[in-house]
Amino acid sequence: MTDRSIKAYVLGGIVAVLLFIGGCSFRIWCVKFVDNYELGYRYDMRNGQISRVGRTGYILHAPFLVEIHTVDLRPMQVCINANSRVLNCKLVQFNPDGLETFIAWHGRDDYDGTGGSSNFNSILMSYAMDGSGKSYPFLTVIRELKPEETPLTASSSR
Secondary structure: OOHHHHHHHHHHHHHHHHHHHHHHHHHHHHEEEEOOOEEEEEEEOOOOOEEEOOOOEEEEOOOOOEEEEEEEOOOEEEEEEEOOEEEEEEEEEEOHHHHHHHHHHHOOOOEOOOOOOOOHHHHHHHHHOOOOOOOOOOEEEEEEEOHHHOHHHHHHOO
């Protein structure tokens, strides 16, 4: 190998590494993926506005100026347990119409139903199990399961 071809390989390797690092940095800082079961919303740090993202998929945004967050829209079961016994369960779902109220009360974050950093399931359980009879614009109770309705208690009462 000649000295010139070694320099070309080294230069090519440096360019490939820089492209890889640049591509990874672009993906981390400028692209957010909104899944088909999530509601995406955009927070503009320049003026403090919150707006909904109108679609799912990859969303491009300006780093450090705009943040994209998501809220899980899938129905989830929330339960109150005591000593491994279920006392009350409800099937609840986040209502996108109450997004602004929810963010005002709980702040901006990625609210994932699988128990991520925000513990979204516990937040919804607090409002679903509120005994005041109050309704919240961000919460839809789909179904309520009481202990007397479960098949286990029906067969044990015979």
